[in-house]
Amino acid sequence: MENTMDRRTFSKIAALASTTLVAGKSLLALNQESVEESKHEEIYQFKIGDFECFCINDGGKDYPPERFFKNVPKEKIENILKERNLPIDVIYTPYTHLVVNTGKNLVLVDTGAGDLIPGNGKLAPSMSSAGIEPTDIDTVFITHAHPDHIGGLLDEKGKPIYSNARYCIWKDEWDFWFSESANELAKESHVKSAREKLGPVKDRMDYVEKECEFLPGIHVIAAPGHTPGHVVISFSSGGEQLYYVADTVLYPLHLEHPDWLSVYDILPEKAELSKKKIFDLVAEKNVLVIAQHFVPFPSLGTVVKKGNGWLWRPVETKG
Numbered sequence: 001m002e003n004t005m006d007r008r009t010f011s012k013i014a015a016l017a018s019t020t021l022v023a024g025k026s027l028l029a030l031n032q033e034s035v036e037e038s039k040h041e042e043i044y045q046f047k048i049g050d051f052e053c054f055c056i057n058d059g060g061k062d063y064p065p066e067r068f069f070k071n072v073p074k075e076k077i078e079n080i081l082k083e084r085n086l087p088i089d090v091i092y093t094p095y096t097h098l099v100v101n102t103g104k105n106l107v108l109v110d111t112g113a114g115d116l117i118p119g120n121g122k123l124a125p126s127m128s129s130a131g132i133e134p135t136d137i138d139t140v141f142i143t144h145a146h147p148d149h150i151g152g153l154l155d156e157k158g159k160p161i162y163s164n165a166r167y168c169i170w171k172d173e174w175d176f177w178f179s180e181s182a183n184e185l186a187k188e189s190h191v192k193s194a195r196e197k198l199g200p201v202k203d204r205m206d207y208v209e210k211e212c213e214f215l216p217g218i219h220v221i222a223a224p225g226h227t228p229g230h231v232v233i234s235f236s237s238g239g240e241q242l243y244y245v246a247d248t249v250l251y252p253l254h255l256e257h258p259d260w261l262s263v264y265d266i267l268p269e270k271a272e273l274s275k276k277k278i279f280d281l282v283a284e285k286n287v288l289v290i291a292q293h294f295v296p297f298p299s300l301g302t303v304v305k306k307g308n309g310w311l312w313r314p315v316e317t318k319g
């Protein structure tokens with residue numbers, strides 16, 4: 001069951017200019033200036049083979065550093081942030097989402113925070129301003145059901161914003177949020193928002209139980225731990241690849257220091273295994289990666305192996 005977007009939409013999107021990126025070709029410094037600039041950017045377009053890709057900024061949020069680095073002494077974090085000319089009192093992260101036009105399908109990965117987190121909900125309006133109507137999206141992947149990924153599913157009347165789409169989620173993810181164990185393992189507000197936002201799209205949902213090519217060139221890859229059914233989505237076209245790694249980790253320092261942990265992983269031991277599986281894979285392949293919360297926007301870069309961790313190399317997107 002494959003939906004195919006209409007000719008009008010395809011030609012409208014194809015008419016937009018785009019950039020072909022070469023993985024690791026040009027790198028941007030991770031510092032306060034690039035982070036500040038990225039807060040004001042809405043959309044970034046590039047190509048993976050024949051696929052037109054659009055990183056779209058839903059907003060973002062400042063987090064207390066101790067939430068991102070629960071097992072690291074405060075002074076150690078402050079020193080490392082200072083060295084990189086980054087603020088020491090808050091960790092800013094964008095909420096970067098991805099639209100891909102394969103020529104056959106128009107796909108969205110995650111729906112933003114919507115009205116659940118102040119300063120967000122820009123995804124659908126930014127998409128429209130780029131000529132992509134939310135009603136044209138035919139497939140929505142839900143990497144996991146935390147508020148910043150599912151908050152933008154419904155409009156103010158409680159109806160699906162991506163009203164003509166089918167939805168894809170890992171079955172364990174759906175089952176978890178509607179189970180008793182969610183009440184024990186997850187924050188009450190997260191359980192409430194998952195049930196409220198996912199419930200109305202229940203009948204449009206495809207539940208994936210094993211890794212697969214869900215649509216031509218688009219694979220669903222298991223990466224549990226951050227949440228029980230967290231997934232990574234990969235895109236392949238013309239010999240090029242892009243991995244949307246969602247919240248496999250939350251910040252570049254989590255790659256350099258794989259033992260530094262955030263408070264947000266529901267199953268930390270599984271998260272550890274998934275981190276190794278996914279980042280060893282993308283480093284080995286030297287492919288482009290979107291890590292949803294990585295600064296600066298568009299959260300796009302490559303990863304290289306270093307010691308027992310990895311280095312994040314954001315791609316220069318200007319000029």
Ligand SMILES: [Zn+2]
Binds near residue numbers: 146148149247292293
């Ligand atoms: Zn997230």
